[in-house]
Amino acid sequence: MAHRRQSLVPDLADLVLPRTCAGCGVPGAILCRRCAALLAEPHLATPRRFPEGFPPTVAAGAYAGPVRPAVIAFKERGRSELARPLGAALALAVAAVVAGVPEGWAAPGPMALVPVPSSAAALRTRGRDHVRELTAVAVAELRAMGVPAEEARLLRRRGRLRDSAGLSAAQRRANLAGTFVATRRPGNGLLVLVDDVVTSGATLTEAAGVLAADGRPDAPPVLAAVVAATPRAPRETGTGGQVDQLSGPGERV
Numbered sequence: 001m002a003h004r005r006q007s008l009v010p011d012l013a014d015l016v017l018p019r020t021c022a023g024c025g026v027p028g029a030i031l032c033r034r035c036a037a038l039l040a041e042p043h044l045a046t047p048r049r050f051p052e053g054f055p056p057t058v059a060a061g062a063y064a065g066p067v068r069p070a071v072i073a074f075k076e077r078g079r080s081e082l083a084r085p086l087g088a089a090l091a092l093a094v095a096a097v098v099a100g101v102p103e104g105w106a107a108p109g110p111m112a113l114v115p116v117p118s119s120a121a122a123l124r125t126r127g128r129d130h131v132r133e134l135t136a137v138a139v140a141e142l143r144a145m146g147v148p149a150e151e152a153r154l155l156r157r158r159g160r161l162r163d164s165a166g167l168s169a170a171q172r173r174a175n176l177a178g179t180f181v182a183t184r185r186p187g188n189g190l191l192v193l194v195d196d197v198v199t200s201g202a203t204l205t206e207a208a209g210v211l212a213a214d215g216r217p218d219a220p221p222v223l224a225a226v227v228a229a230t231p232r233a234p235r236e237t238g239t240g241g242q243v244d245q246l247s248g249p250g251e252r253v
């Protein structure tokens, strides 16, 4: 169903809108080659205040220059056809963060892409869940690359208190404090949180903490991948770290 809807949207957009690059505005593709190339620079995201517990996170590009209007057009202006190029960028970031995982962390199950849930208010305003749209494309891209991957909606925003039956003690604590709650226990594959943009890292840190709360002590750490990361300083291009710097569990704790 999702695939069908995605395939129809660009066709309708073609009929009513002139196609311009959502990044730089040149006529032609919805995201021109030059702008797409800015989202093919996977690098470790390094938030300025590096929160304790921030998961190893790879961004496909820097949230700067033409990438900003492209992401905003997708997220806030309803240009859902951008899910395809931006989701492909997200898949690249996922592949990069997983490639940095040492052998010893190998997990038996398929990799689980866990979308960071939007708030109920944001979902109402946008009328759609843009992170899940990105996730669906990224899963399809990864599978096309031969990587077993699936979407796993393991988190939801905290609204009303959830019935805590069936939750572990750690999950119950998380249920009482914070933004996210676990909806169910993770499977036995690597967990990769996915989101559109990382800025302070607070959201990914909290989400990773909730996911890890119920993990086995020897479980691989929760990883994260995003389309774009806010550069640490305006002049930085975002190539702040090499992905192969991941070296072992606990490095970033």
Ligand SMILES: [Zn+2]
Pocket: 021, 022, 023, 024, 025, 026, 031, 032, 033, 034, 035, 036, 066
């Ligand atoms: Zn462009």
